[in-house]
Amino acid sequence: MMDIRYHIATLIAIFLALGVGILVGSTVVGSDVLNDQQKKMIDQLEKQFEVLRQKEEDLTTRVEFMNGLLRHYEDFTEALLPSIVENRLAGMKVALVVSGGLDIPSGALNSLSLAGARIVSTTVILPGINLSSDSLRSKLAAAYGVGDKTSPEELRIQVGKTIGDIILNHDVQEIKRLLEQNDLVKFNGDYSILPDAVIVMGGASSLDYYFPETIDVPIINNVSGAGVRVLGVEVSDVKYSYMQVYQAQKITTVDDIDLIPGQVSLVLAMAGESGDYGVKPTAKKFMPSLPPGYAGGNR
Template sequence: MIIDYRYHIASLVAVFIALGIGILVGSAVLGNEVIAERQKQLADRLEVQLEELRQKNEAVQARANNLEIDNNIQRQFEKQVLPPLITGKLTGKRIAIVETNSYGFRDDLVNTLSMAGATVQSVTTILDGFDVTGHKEQLRSELGINDQNDNDMMSFLAKETARGILTGEKQALLNTLSQSELLKLSGDYGVPVDAVIFIGGSQDQTLVKTEIVDYPMMDYFLQQKLPVFGVEETNVTYSYMKSYQKKRVSTVDNVESAPGQLALVLAIADKPGHYGVKPTAKQLLPPFDTTGGVGNGQKGQGVSGNPRP
């Protein structure tokens, strides 16, 4: 951490103010020569301390610069190594993405999936956690929803949205939710998909609605025998990984990084597991065999996309 000069300057100013007061008070007791000598000694000590702080700050700054250089080298290495590791791994796979955190995600995730040979058919974003406050009457009127409490209505909308993603039979519902700014739609709906990726994790606890929103959607896709994958970025405040793992789906908790995207591609390519850097992860990546390919992983993990023996 870089030393904050403002704090130390403020401390020095306070010391000099105290020194001035001391001089005024002590002038009645001590001679001017004694006061001047004490003042010089104190000033010398303060100057030494300030120089020490400056040197420490420079050392910390130099270390931070070196770490930044190392990080840049690592990112460049990952960027160059990732393509040959994933090219062709997902050829012909059609994927639907569901965002339940409203934050969006980086374009390089879609680019990585495309590089691996997959086609992202649709991206569906749940806005504001499907908060129906202020929309209930409209939804009841236009969609014919019976009187329900908020949580039941959100779960109903979540499941019907999942159905619409897969079958295309709920276009009116999707359009209504989109017009109500509860949903953002992109891509083709009602086309077959081979896997569904849920992007979760939140910075806001009020948006954490895994049991109300994520679970009904996941349950629908799992009932259709589709593999489901739950991912999030490393720096989210509220992780969804433990909640997602209760549904026995593969998870990746660092999907913004090259290792995370590699893990996701390999998980979709039938190497399921819980990958990443957080305590909920079992390992960073699927194991590699001695020939350079990806190993078969562990059997019986009981996660989506990995039939039990």
């Protein structure tokens, strides 16, 4: 579309230049031969302009058709979703961790609910985790028993390990209160319940919130080291992806949980179909295969 518009703009500029040329030529030369040549050039340019205009019109029609087709596809997959995921995770206790400053898509939460999963806790990493405040870094250093000159990166690693401990119901209440009171982490839910699986949602819209190695990885390693399954997810259009970092930890990943295929992939992956799913170059497969007779849920 942009190439055609560029060519159209170029042709318009040529028309204007020819108009000036005709005016100057007729004033200076007044030659019928010159006028005939210029008229032929204008006729040729008009034909080219018409061809390009028709191509743009055809492309616009095609785009409108494809957008309509996409809407029908979305309606179809939304209607099909319940029959695929219903009760696939019945009774599974799930802890959510949200990193990177983005919200979990409501569709993903709805899919987990349809699948019968029970969200026991939601942990949200807040923007203050960039640890730009000297006084805050001093508080954390004192709480963790490390020196005042400990780097923000090392302090974030300690915070990540603490979040893992909290999810695993270890007794770190004092540090937990410190993290909450200083707006570093928000804790919601019942952390006395040990989850069957932990979903870590990453992906950042700004480098100000991009800390996968120093927050997400310590959480993943702590929780998975205790034998609890961890899955790493993000939305399809995130600016700064965490997928490569997550996959380096050998956990199952889904990079498009804002889309219904990604939500299906998440449920099936949690039910046992491990892999790296989604639409990005880091994905190994679009989504898990559906075995024959899979639709209909565990009835």
